[in-house]
Amino acid sequence: MIAGLTWLVGFQLLGELVVRVLDLPVPGPVVGMLLLFAYLRLRRYDDSGSIVIAGSGLLRHLQLFFIPAGVGVVAFASVLGRDVLPVTVAVLGSWFLGLVVVGWTAVGLERLLGRPRDDLGDPPAEAAA
């Protein structure tokens, strides 16, 4: 476990260094993720290795690590004040539009390239009827 965590922190550090040196506009851990992905591919890393064990262990509890930031909602909710309505509608509306556009663009392009997939198995109930 500790060996795997050391690797993960090491790649985070590497990501942080790359971001700082190249002055990239993304967070260090995101660059660390891409670097680790390249490393795992190049090494043909297998599932019993320490990075996979530690990584899977952390990801099982990913939601735990968001709690401290999430509690900030309680502390700052009042900041929105009288603008609650426009902000709520704008946030929800653009969330939905973003979801639709990303999902349908990806699926539409797959179809255009002739490689659509259906992973959910059983067709929806109304289609089967």
Place this chain on the structure above:
Amino acid sequence: MNDAITNALDDVVDVLRSPLGLLAVTLIGYQLGRKLQNRLGGHAIAQPVLVAIVIVGAWITLLDVEYDDYVSATQMIAFWLGPATVALAVPLHRQAGRLTGFVVPMLVAVVVGAAVSIVSAVLIARALGADDRLEKTLTAKSATTPVAIAVTDAVGGIAPVAAVLVILIGVFGAVVGPATLNLLRIRDRRARGLAVGAVSHGVGASRMLQEDETEGAFAGLSMGLSALAISILVPLLAVVLF
């Protein structure tokens, strides 16, 4: 006698408000959230992060703890968000075969999606009469927190408000994301993960990981690509929008 009871009570409150007490209530809130999720058979609303935020939020309000004190008490939990983000490479590696034939659709979808998110948030808020600074605050709300804060600052929005919106939209996506995708009939697990990661970043990815490894892997990748797209697009679109 009364003094003794009051003193004892003060001691109890002091311990509960200590860093250890705040750390403990965070972990206990998370465990209660997981219990509730199991009890409800994995119902979407019972996301452990949501349950924990409600419990901890009520707790620190009741005990009158400053949010800054809470943050420094729980630093050792928040720290692991970095290594866990790096760890999103693991499901991606295990699902790497699924990237074949999906790279172009994925990149186009993320860039177009980021542009639509940014522009629609600003235009809807403007139509409803929000003020200028708030419109700017909405531009980066679907990016992961550090990117959202940096981008919002650069464009002239209110960074702490952006951070709150980011979390809210993440939790919202974790709760309703999969059901919305079903309504939209998006049935490719790669596209499902991609869509949720693009609009609800890491919190959305955490839900997708519970659902399916492929969905989780692509949600994580999508969070990273979207962060990059948003940080590049916001300054460009700001010229047109503001």
